[in-house]
Amino acid sequence: MPHLHQINPDQQLTFEDIARLMEPGSQLTLSEGSTRRIQRCRQYLDDKLTSTDETFYGINTGFGSLCNVQIDKKELEQLQVNLVMSHACGMGDEVPADVVRLMLLLKIQGLSQGYSGVQLATVQRLADFFNNGVLPVVYQQGSLGASGDLAPLAHLSLPLPGMGEVRVNGEKMPAQKALETFGWKPIRLQSKEGLALLNGTQFCSAYGVWCLLESQRLLQLANLCAALSIDAFNCRMSPFNELLHKIRPHAGQLAVAEAIRDFLKNSEIAAGEKNSVQDPYSFRCVPQVHGASYDTIAHVERTFLTEMNSVTDNPTIFPDEDMLLSGGNFHAQPLALTLDFLAIALAELGSISERRTYQLISGQRGLPAFLTKQGGLNSGFMIPQYTAASIVSQNKQLCTPASVDSIVSSNGQEDHVSMGANAATKAYRVVKNLESILAIEFMTAAQALEFRRPAKTSPVLEDVLGKYRQAVSALEGDRVLHDDMVRTVEFLRLL
DSSP, X not given: OOOEEEEOTTSOOOHHHHHHHTSTTOEXXXXXXXXXXXXXXXXXXXXHHHHOOOXXXXXXXXXXXXXXXXOOGGGHHHHHHHHHHHHOOOEEEEOOHHHHHHHHHHHHHHHTTSOSXXXXXXXXXXXXXXXXXXXXOOEEEOOOSXXXXXXXXXXXXXXXXXXXXXXXXXXXXXXXXXXXXXXXXXXXXXXXXXXXXXXXXXXXXXXXXXXXXXXXXXXXXXXXXXXXXXXXXXXXXXXXXXXXXXXXXXXXXXXXXXXXXXXXXXXXXXXXXXXXXXXXXXXXXXXXHHHHHHHHHHHHHHHHHHHTTSOOOSSEEETTTTEEEOOOTTOOHHHHHHHHHHHHHHHHHHHHHHHHHHHHTTTOTTOOGGGOSSBTXXXXXHHHHHHHHHHHHHHHHHTSOSTTOOOOBGGXXXXXXOOHHHHHHHHHHHHHHHHHHHHXXXXXXXXXXXXXXXXXXXXXXXXXXXXXXXXXXXXXSOOOHHHHHHHHHHHHHTO
């Protein structure tokens, strides 16, 4: 059933809220509290500009290093339109649809706090876009992760006054055509509005939230794959004994060890006789390695939970205190650092997964080399490991931190930037890569278990394998394994 979520400044937006809102057909609406705060802040700003000739950055001045150029009151609306047009300088591939939806959601959430001075109609139109699947065409390149995600947020905002392009049900069209289709009039941007729309971290935040939602799924999948591989390689269960982890009680380590025990509960193979004294690290140290990634994901989640409930445009307006403050809440350094950390943690899940795949095809523990009955005539699972190794290596390259970089912009006014947007798009690619690596391990472990028959793994894993074999049959002789790999990815997404 589609989820209806009310944007409320007095209630924290959670990852659970976002996950439900990402389901098809979900809708959002503004609470009375949000409506009241938006209108009050806008009225305060209008009154302020009418009653004083004081200069306020970006409201009646130029932008960036042009902040000392005062703008005539008659040109304040044009100033905001010019800002959106001039900053729409994105390049590269389009931002994926799910991330654009998250950008809309997080921009609405920020503006609804009542510190940005926007019109209610502007926020409502963004909600209309979200609710009706009207997704502005946004490009991946162009943000430095400071001064806000200027270029991508400019593309997100262009359709409000009827400029730029959108996608509706996947079809790209001019924004003006979409407005006409839905019977919406273009928004006339008022003073401060362009700046409120463009300043902010919603590009970095949206990518990060998407990555975190996927990270939770992939972490559980990594544990499942590891458990399957542990039985496929006929490993000992002693490394997962709770006693070991209680004396090194990192939360992630404890949780992963428990997950492995649960997956392998009542496994015939796990309970059987073992010839090896110890197992390779990629099996034996799953709680320690996966657990470290678990703890990293939890840390990054805390940072993003704060961010997605924050106000990150500039300047910000405090009607109760009668103050307009120019500051730096748009700077994405907290996100850049944690996105780099997240990418490293996810890459490690892929790295250890590929090592387990390598061990399974190496002809050890009674398994045939490359998991094929007629090696030589058949190459079996030789090359999926090549693919996993290639992707793992690419992840290592993608984990070079973006946040250690900076570059001067805006004629020296913006002299230290976070590069959070690059960290965000890199993390996205690492997530996608991890999904492929884990799928290769899963299909390899499933094939290895065919050579353990009639012995069985746990009831939980046998159930998963039974369903999997309806989608991908065991390998008897060589065939095009790309097709199996794609079907495996699709199967695991449905677990």
